[in-house]
Amino acid sequence: MQLLNVIFIAIVLFFAYKFNPIVGVIVTLLMIALGIFYYVPQILRARARMAFAKGEFDEAEKWFRLSIKTKRANPDIRMEYAYVLLRTGKVDEAEQMVTELLRYKLKPQTRAKAVIQRCMCYYKSGKLDEAIQDATELYNEGYRSINLYGMLGYFKIVKAPMAQETFDFCSEAYDYADDDRDIRDNMLICYYNRGDYEKAREISDKVLEDKPPFVEAWYHAAQIDVKLGDYSGAAEKLTHIKDCHRSYMTTISEAEVKELEDEVKRKLT
Numbered sequence: 001m002q003l004l005n006v007i008f009i010a011i012v013l014f015f016a017y018k019f020n021p022i023v024g025v026i027v028t029l030l031m032i033a034l035g036i037f038y039y040v041p042q043i044l045r046a047r048a049r050m051a052f053a054k055g056e057f058d059e060a061e062k063w064f065r066l067s068i069k070t071k072r073a074n075p076d077i078r079m080e081y082a083y084v085l086l087r088t089g090k091v092d093e094a095e096q097m098v099t100e101l102l103r104y105k106l107k108p109q110t111r112a113k114a115v116i117q118r119c120m121c122y123y124k125s126g127k128l129d130e131a132i133q134d135a136t137e138l139y140n141e142g143y144r145s146i147n148l149y150g151m152l153g154y155f156k157i158v159k160a161p162m163a164q165e166t167f168d169f170c171s172e173a174y175d176y177a178d179d180d181r182d183i184r185d186n187m188l189i190c191y192y193n194r195g196d197y198e199k200a201r202e203i204s205d206k207v208l209e210d211k212p213p214f215v216e217a218w219y220h221a222a223q224i225d226v227k228l229g230d231y232s233g234a235a236e237k238l239t240h241i242k243d244c245h246r247s248y249m250t251t252i253s254e255a256e257v258k259e260l261e262d263e264v265k266r267k268l269t
Contacts, residue, residue, distance in 0.1 A: 040072070041067045041070050041072050041074070041077055042067075044063050044064070045064065045073075047063045048060045048061075048062075048064040048067065048084070051063060057084060061085065061088055061090075064080065064081035064084055065081070075101055075104075079101070079114055079117050081097065082094040082098050082117050085097070086117075086120060086124065086248060086249060088248060091124045091248075092125075094117070094121050095121035095125065098117045098118040099118060102114050102115070102118065112143045116135070116145075116147050116148055119134050119135045119151060119152075120151065122134070123155065124248070124249075128155060128158060128159060135151060135152040136152065139152060144176065146176070146177045146180045146182075146183065149172075149173035149180075150173065150180060150182030150183050151182075153166075153173050153182075153183065153186040154182065154186055157170070157186060157190065157193075161189075161190075162194075167194070170186045170189075170190045171190075173186065173187070174186075174187045181212060181214070181217070185207065187203055188200040188201075188203040188207070188220060188224070192224060192227070197224050198228070200220075201221075201224045204217075204220060204224055205221075207221070208221055211240075213243070213244050213245050214245065214250070215241055215246065215250050215252045216250070216252055218238065218240045218244065219238075219252045221234075221237045222235075223260065226260070226263065234260075235261075235264050235265075235268060238260065238261055238264065
């Protein structure tokens with residue numbers, strides 16, 4: 001499609017300049033103006049993404065909001081904005097945006113992503129059952145993705161941590177993408193809950209190879225070390241948490257980290 005647009009523009013400019021150079025300049029300026037007008041939402045989105053990558057979530061929210069205000073932002077931009085709203089704790093706004101988006105006829109892939117986004121909003125609003133129901137319906141429709149597996153697996157762990165169904169689903173997810181951080185984290189939690197700490201540590205070690213900047217990886221690794229009696233290892237892993245990024249999406253509270261730190265200190269002394 002983009003190639004056809006380029007060819008069309010080239011043909012128009014060719015005949016415009018052939019007809020009259022002044023007309024050619026005018027047409028060129030008009031096309032530049034139209035191009036800027038058309039791509040403004042994308043330009044603002046790029047600026048928002050840059051801020052998000054730096055952890056400047058409020059700044060990212062500002063640029064996404066400007067992109068939305070152009071009234072020409074596509075569904076992907078709106079979902080990215082909803083995700084940023086989630087990261088900054090504005091759950092109601094994020095849910096409203098995704099719900100409005102789902103009222104329109106969307107491409108199957110886009111609709112699935114929007115449903116996943118709304119499920120996260122439901123969960124953060126304390127509506128876990130609704131989140132599980134919508135995510136399960138999407139799964140039963142045949143949709144598969146790393147995001148769906150990671151999210152629904154976590155929901156099942158929260159709802160029924162010891163259920164065989166939870167373990168089986170997380171195992172299926174692990175077979176689907178055993179290199180994804182969330183899917184790995186879910187799988188090691190399942191083994192941890194079952195008392196299979198060696199297996200949990202095996203997966204945890206894979207997670208830590210990349211020095212992940214998220215709290216859950218180091219916290220769960222430290223929990224496993226405590227169960228295996230490696231208190232020095234647990235203490236060392238907990239030191240990494242201070243360098244991790246926290247957001248509204250972080251599932252481990254500072255109080256939980258402090259409690260584990262105190263437990264490790266007692267064991268070491």
